[in-house]
Amino acid sequence: MPRTVQEILDHADDLSKRFEDYEPAADDERDPQVFAALRNAVVSRSDAERTIKDAVVDAREHGYSWGFIGSLLGTSGEAARQRYGSRQEA
Numbered sequence: 789m790p791r792t793v794q795e796i797l798d799h800a801d802d803l804s805k806r807f808e809d810y811e812p813a814a815d816d817e818r819d820p821q822v823f824a825a826l827r828n829a830v831v832s833r834s835d836a837e838r839t840i841k842d843a844v845v846d847a848r849e850h851g852y853s854w855g856f857i858g859s860l861l862g863t864s865g866e867a868a869r870q871r872y873g874s875r876q877e878a
Contacts, residue, residue, distance in 0.1 A: 844872040 791799075840861070847857055854873070855865035865869075 810823055844868070848873075 789854065844857055844861075848854075854869040857872075858865035858868035861868050
């Protein structure tokens, strides 16, 4: 249901007041090293996934079967094909 302009303005005022009245507590603090470690892990996973995809493409170009590729990836050939195969190859 659409809101009226007045309802939107009232909500904005409420949010503004909550922001202005906010006093952080010691428990609100977060360790930035934990964030950095998580971010680095996500980037590493992304890099690893890209490397795997490139290696799968290369393996297919060199005649390796989906079954063989799947066995190296710890999955079935069909699952490997679905994840890494191109639409043209389906």
